[in-house]
Amino acid sequence: MLNLVTLHELVLGIIVVLIFVLILIISVLIFSFFRYRSLQHRQSWATIIRQIITDAIVEGTEPLPQDTSFSLYLKIPSFRRYFLSTLVSAERKFTGKAREEVGRLFKVFNLEEEAWEKMRSKRDYLIAGGIQELTAMRVERALPQISDFLKHPQRQVYQEAQYAIVRFKGFEGLFFLDELQHPLSDWQQLRLLRSIEEVPDTHFERINVWLGSDNESVVVFTLRLIGQFQLLSYYPEVLTLLDHDVVMVRKHAVRTLQNLENKDTINQLLAGFANQCNQVQLEILKALKASKSKQTELFLQEQLWRHPDIGIKISAAEVLMALGGQSYLQGIVSSPETSSQLTQIVNHALQEKKC
């Protein structure tokens, strides 16, 4: 027997659906209202905080303690967190006295606890944020706790800890490279390198350890470090890395040799050229281009004519062009015996110069 819905039940059903829709609409409205209010707060907070930072930078003053409205704001935890994040962002925008003033505001308003609280959190992004804030505000006594995060399983956290330690201690902070298992990303390497101002003479033996590391990213980072600080005494060690198993290391060894260039460098690069893979050979050709050494012309001509790889031929033609071999290249193009492929390659190099 069919169960027919009575009119009464139908009306009830419609009412239930309507109530549900109404509740949904009210919830969305309440949510939007609070979101709007929070955005409004943020905007007004941003103006107040900006004013305080600007005044501190320009006038070197902080708001007086009797500024009651500001004191009231300072009692709101979300305001304090927002204030701290704005100070950290301001710290990245200025140097000199202005940066010092930003640091002074951090102390005057006692915002350190906010950063510590974040670092004590269970969430990775909050821990990383806390480390970042304590580092930006130079809270050196946070170093032992930050060091503990070097072994944290999450990349976001341990990378922030690495950066913090190097910002505090400079070259000495790189001790974590001795046992680093994770790869050091390119971005992280650049961040670390930018935080190092000098390499003290007493720590040179450490560099040897890193050059022999099983972690290829540590070797690459060390090569970049040697190049950046022109550590000429490492030339022989860098040269041996042209025989390293990892292509990336060999490529960076070429770049570093270029940074440390002496009268033998070009010949040493040419001597090992034939044994290298195409990627490293291209890197060597770039180094030859940068060195502008005329002694490589014959070698480059040979690569242009005989190398089996088109990429290398193109690069050799470009380097020849950069070294002033325009007439030689034009001679190749005008010869009727030149293959169409070689003509195209040389035309490309000639065109590059015009561009």
Next chain:
Amino acid sequence: MLILIAEDDELILRTVEHKLLKEGHEVLLTRNGKEAIDTIKEKNVDLVITDIMMPFASGIEILSAMRAFGKKVPVIVLSSMGQEEVVVDAFDLGAADFMVKPFSPNELMLRIKRLTNSLS
């Protein structure tokens, strides 16, 4: 002296504004490149301080526009790390000086003073 600042970062904009006001200059604030170009066209500014990367038109476009409508006003460019090539372009287009961010507002004031002294 009437100085125009073109900068989309509100904190930098306000800080430089306050510094310049304190030094006794008049200041015009613009928050994007297009607004800056329009203002430079309309007003007779004595100096321009511009960021390189901005919405609607870059600092380079401001310099090109100034050249196009024949405004010979000294320009100080604020660039970020890694924008060296753009700075070279800026100098080719007539920029008088540049500073790399993060920067010291005090040093910026010194450069403005040096620039205005050399002009006078």
